[in-house]
Amino acid sequence: MSSLHINQASFSYDGNGFALKNVDLKIEKGEMVGLLGPNGSGKTTLLKLAGGALKPSGGEIQLDRTNLNHLSKNQIARKVAMVPQYFYMPFSFTVDEVVGLGRTPFIKMLAGEKESDRNAVQHSIEIAGISDFEKRIFNELSGGERQRAILALAMAQEPKLLLLDEPTAHLDINHQVELLELVSKLNSESSVTIVAVMHDLNLASLYFKRLVILKDSSVFADGSPKQVLTESIIQEVYSTPVHVTKHPTTGDPYTIILPKS
Amino acid sequence: MRSKKSFALTLIILTIALLCFIVLASTFGTIRIPALDILKITLNKTSFLDFQPTWPTEHETIIFDVRLPRVIGGALVGAALSTTGVLFQGLLRNPMADPYIIGTSAGAALGATVAMMLPISIAFLSFGIVPIFAFIGALITVLVVYNVARVGSRTPVISMLLAGFAISSLLAATMTLLMSINERLQIQLQQVFKFLMGSISNISWEKLAVVAPLVIIGVLIAQLLARHLNAFSLGEEGAGHLGINTEKEKLIFLGLGSLLTATAVSVSGLVGFVGLIIPHALRLVLGPDNRLLLPSSALAGGIFLIIADLAARTMLAPSELPVGALTAIIGAPFFIYLLRRSKKEYMF
Numbered sequence: 001m002s003s004l005h006i007n008q009a010s011f012s013y014d015g016n017g018f019a020l021k022n023v024d025l026k027i028e029k030g031e032m033v034g035l036l037g038p039n040g041s042g043k044t045t046l047l048k049l050a051g052g053a054l055k056p057s058g059g060e061i062q063l064d065r066t067n068l069n070h071l072s073k074n075q076i077a078r079k080v081a082m083v084p085q086y087f088y089m090p091f092s093f094t095v096d097e098v099v100g101l102g103r104t105p106f107i108k109m110l111a112g113e114k115e116s117d118r119n120a121v122q123h124s125i126e127i128a129g130i131s132d133f134e135k136r137i138f139n140e141l142s143g144g145e146r147q148r149a150i151l152a153l154a155m156a157q158e159p160k161l162l163l164l165d166e167p168t169a170h171l172d173i174n175h176q177v178e179l180l181e182l183v184s185k186l187n188s189e190s191s192v193t194i195v196a197v198m199h200d201l202n203l204a205s206l207y208f209k210r211l212v213i214l215k216d217s218s219v220f221a222d223g224s225p226k227q228v229l230t231e232s233i234i235q236e237v238y239s240t241p242v243h244v245t246k247h248p249t250t251g252d253p254y255t256i257i258l259p260k261s
Numbered sequence: 262m263r264s265k266k267s268f269a270l271t272l273i274i275l276t277i278a279l280l281c282f283i284v285l286a287s288t289f290g291t292i293r294i295p296a297l298d299i300l301k302i303t304l305n306k307t308s309f310l311d312f313q314p315t316w317p318t319e320h321e322t323i324i325f326d327v328r329l330p331r332v333i334g335g336a337l338v339g340a341a342l343s344t345t346g347v348l349f350q351g352l353l354r355n356p357m358a359d360p361y362i363i364g365t366s367a368g369a370a371l372g373a374t375v376a377m378m379l380p381i382s383i384a385f386l387s388f389g390i391v392p393i394f395a396f397i398g399a400l401i402t403v404l405v406v407y408n409v410a411r412v413g414s415r416t417p418v419i420s421m422l423l424a425g426f427a428i429s430s431l432l433a434a435t436m437t438l439l440m441s442i443n444e445r446l447q448i449q450l451q452q453v454f455k456f457l458m459g460s461i462s463n464i465s466w467e468k469l470a471v472v473a474p475l476v477i478i479g480v481l482i483a484q485l486l487a488r489h490l491n492a493f494s495l496g497e498e499g500a501g502h503l504g505i506n507t508e509k510e511k512l513i514f515l516g517l518g519s520l521l522t523a524t525a526v527s528v529s530g531l532v533g534f535v536g537l538i539i540p541h542a543l544r545l546v547l548g549p550d551n552r553l554l555l556p557s558s559a560l561a562g563g564i565f566l567i568i569a570d571l572a573a574r575t576m577l578a579p580s581e582l583p584v585g586a587l588t589a590i591i592g593a594p595f596f597i598y599l600l601r602r603s604k605k606e607y608m609f
Contacts (some may be wrong), residue, residue: 053498077504084499090354091494091549104492105504109485157503 343562346536372398459585534592
């Protein structure tokens with residue numbers, strides 16, 4: 001597992017407005033953190049900075065206390081994996097071939113794949129529960145199957161830090177729950193540090209012990225679901241009237257949206 | 262993942278087929294020379310073996326000075342164009358990319374035309390300079406088309422075709438202008454015309470000595486990068502998350518494709534659609550894994566162009582057809598068919 005420390009990080013896409021402004025966030029080893037916030041609040045940008053896809057224009061990102069700028073792409077990829085929100089595959093690779101791509105950072109150009117690579121792929125396929133369709137064409141899978149295959153790809157990287165960008169966005173509730181259960185299991189059993197952008201406040205409340213809410217490119221609230229998901233915070237961040245109650249079985253905060261008029 | 266055995270078997274079969282077609286294609290021409298004689302003549306040259314000649318000596322001249330260079334040249338052109346097709350398709354994440362369609366060939370052709378205008382290159386005599394100019398032309402073109410056609414991390418078919426068409430038109434117009442104002446080109450008009458139509462007739466061992474190493478090295482480098490090309494099918498960002506320095510490797514892929522296209526164009530002029538047909542057909546049989554697709558396409562592309570060139574020089578013998586026209590007659594309808602079929606998938 002890895003720690004992720006974001007120190008006073010800022011980022012601007014065009015040099016004018018900030019997509020992120022002076023963000024301070026310390027995520028320690030083994031945590032499972034949900035990132036919340038309205039569209040355009042900087043969640044995805046934060047995830048891209050954490051994965052090294054973007055470099056901060058100010059401040060620094062530390063992975064296990066090393067500045068990301070000092071690590072090569074390959075060194076980052078051996079520790080950090082990313083599950084994107086949407087994923088377009090132009091060719092008819094089979095599922096196990098797609099998962100196998102996760103071993104790219106570990107295979108040297110002149111050497112072939114080793115036993116350990118094949119094992120990692122097989123292991124990820126089993127954990128993700130996709131053995132039944134590992135020989136099928138990836139493009140022909142349903143949304144839920146695809147998302148699990150993409151998660152298996154990320155797991156084949158044997159990451160210490162797993163970043164997920166709205167992993168449940170296009171899934172029905174059954175697959176949403178299945179995927180988050182799987183991610184929780186990775187966190188608790190394989191002790192992978194998890195940072196996931198979430199949209200659904202109630203799912204986030206159920207599955208994450210720590211939630212960070214972004215507003216206007218900065219951290220607005222940071223704490224347990226009980227501390228963060230309050231009526232006043234949600235109404236202020238989303239400008240939407242809500243009523244927060246308790247989940248009947250878990251006791252976690254449960255947000256009910258109220259009509260605006 | 263497909264097994265290593267079938268990987269090797271596929272490549273062995275294709276290699277044997279390529280060698281057979283090289284010999285077979287050399288038997289045809291105005292004079293039929295039996296395949297066995299060709300083998301004996303070739304083996305005699307190695308000086309390990311010595312068969313008693315049962316053939317007239319001019320057969321040796323025909324085989325060595327005319328047919329073999331041409332057939333081998335065809336194989337190299339086909340291999341280079343097919344490999345480029347696979348590289349561009351993987352990088353652009355677009356199965357319809359082809360060096361001819363996206364304008365790389367036109368860029369190389371303009372570069373080569375400019376080289377022909379230079380006083381130092383009398384006809385094709387100082388051949389070495391042609392690939393260099395062709396490479397510069399190809400590289401500039403591919404960089405322009407790539408940057409014009411890209412939408413986010415994707416290169417949709419429609420914008421790639423439009424960008425390729427616009428740039429190709431510009432390059433073709435420039436070539437026409439050059440041809441109408443430059444005396445040196447007008448003297449060689451027949452030569453230039455052949456070049457634009459695509460033809461392998463003008464080839465010698467001297468040219469092959471330049472071309473063969475370039476193509477072979479290019480194909481080998483592509484093979485080294487095959488695994489990373491697979492990762493590029495996840496897009497630049499996805500490939501970046503797998504530890505690939507995408508900005509650097511993208512340039513390597515584009516440079517490699519330009520080099521191979523330029524080499525092919527320097528030999529044959531504009532031969533289109535090989536880079537589209539071969540990888541497409543092979544993907545259906547072998548799957549999309551570039552580690553197998555790249556070497557198979559190189560070999561099958563070689564075979565394809567040997568056959569196309571054989572047809573070009575024998576169909577209406579003794580007069581010759583431009584092989585580029587033949588590949589376009591096969592390739593263009595194939596391209597339209599693919600476009601119709603894949604409309605929904607790739608159009609947005």
